[in-house]
Amino acid sequence: MIVRLTYSPEVVEKPVLAEVILKTGVPINILEAKVNAQKGELVVSIPAKGKTLEQILGFFKEAGVITQKFTQILQIDFNKCTSCGACISPCPTRALRFSLDWTLEFDEEKCVACRTCVNACPVKAIAVP
């Protein structure tokens, strides 16, 4: 599950992520990070599901970090999409690929909403709402 973590000025200097990893033993991966003295925003991939995931999100919330799950990150208009593949190799997280019949496939779990594919699409079939 890809999650955006937003740190307020009050918690931005605390090692919240490290504490959660130590507490749960789940190897959370940082995909994107924008951190300064005022604010922090991380996009992380949490390799967990169900109760474990909810528990991890709970730890972040307790520490004062706002969590937001990425769902419906990309909207691909398959009426417009020609399955050309122009978005596939530029995707940094390999969230886009071909199925066996060469139709474009999207793996939401892997997407970090970086918008690279939005620009790469020649027919404007991809949007990030």
Next chain:
Amino acid sequence: MLVNNILTNYIIEYMEEFYSTRYLKRIGKLSHTSNIFTCLPILDGQKILEVNILSESGKTETIRTIDEINEKIRKGDAVVLTAEEMIRLVESSGVDVAAKEVDVVTSGTFGAMCSSGVFLNFGHSDPPIKMTQCWLNDVPVYKGIAAVDGYLGATVLSETLGFEYGGGHVIEDLVSGKEIQLRAESYGTDCYPRRHIETTITIDDLNQAMLLNPRNCYQRYDAATNSTDRVLYTYMGTLLPNYGNITFSGAGQLNPLCKDPNYETLGIGTRIFLGGGIGYIIGEGTQHNPITGFGTLMVKGDLKQMSSRFLRGSSFYRYGVSLYVGVGIPIPILNEKIASTTAVKDENIFVSVKDYGIPSRPDLRPSVKKVSYADLRSGKVEIKGKGVPSSSLSSYKMAVEISEVLKKWIQDGRFLLTAPVEKLPKQSVVKPLEIRKKEPKVSEIMRTNVITANPDDDVKEIAKKLVEKGIDHLPVVDGARKLEGIVTSWDLARALASDKKRLEEIMTKKVITVFQNESIDVVARKMAKHNISGVPVVDKENHVIGIVTTDDISKKLVGGRTTI
């Protein structure tokens, strides 16, 4: 080895026949699968260094004629296979059986084809106008022809929307039946008094809308990658830094010209699938380069019959607009040799991976690797020991669909084959454009007495040096004059304010540099792009040999002409 020698001799004979001995220096890598073999001869002369010509065996005795095939099509008896199906049949039953059984193989391709456009006739208004300038949805139409004729090219940008909308999009909107804003200007004449017109049109209002594409259907196309440390936005799509990805274009084993690489059935008058309607090959395309296996087609067809499923306006981010065109061509299986070429697979069609990080003309871009379409389509290609993701820009899925639609048309008796009036030329050479007017180069305006500093130098001392010499840019070099960084007067002002001591702490380490043989034009664009006012000139080993600043350029070049 013996088999290889026989094949080599065969290819040499074959190639001497078609490509004349002066091109042929020696045969390179050779491989063969079933009855098809591929060779990579190294050619010299005409500046062609590496070439990939598809050759094939197979008997050339006529099995059937086009008239006989058409007779079968009329009766509904013709055996038609898509190129994918033909590949499978030849693999399972052999080329001799396939040649006997199959009458027609259908090919297809769907990719961005920039050399496309449409001739339009708007009809006369009352009072009439001799349109000298014309726009459709703010996209300029070429008006250097008769009063109400125009040519709308696929790559023209909208004057109001820029990269978002252009000629290709207008063509798609026309085909979709959408209403289009027409605006035109004129100087007014006795016979054409009107000077301005503004109205709306749809494709039904036009007398003619003729898709006429000077270059479509490239036989194959070199793939693209990027060695630099920044993202490149090109007509080959988004290219990530440090060989971050590979993009490629072309239908490979479905491409029409790859299915008949000897152009035995293709030429002027060949009836084809074009944009969802019926079209014709009207000759070889521009930059047709059969010697190197990069043939192209010029095609035309009635836009009014076409469909926006197979004609799509497109925008390449920070590059421009184009048109995705669907082309499908039936290949009549007249003999065993043609049957064998229609079964050529992605594994046997090779292209180079070119480095778009070097901003040279296409044939001078360094080739990083030779790969097959099968390698490219596998999604990963190894470059410098690293698995690099590769993906297409043209749609293989749509290419398959086109080959299937064309197959259906033929099976239904709606599409008859034609013999070309004249076959595509097999010998023509693509020449580069020579620049005959003298163009100022970096070496002519750079200053060679460059003042440099060392990483360990004291910030204050260096600030003093800059003021004394009246310069703004100071390359930082090591003992061997290799470039390590650069500091500007602005960096120094900031350093002094923040109390930093050593130059190394404040210098910019990622330096934009130029070579002395680059043209000033390119360097000026580089500086504007990176918003900098000076660049060190380095040699291949990154030694500083000069410096160029915007001041040098503006002082020494007046009105684009060098005064030195």
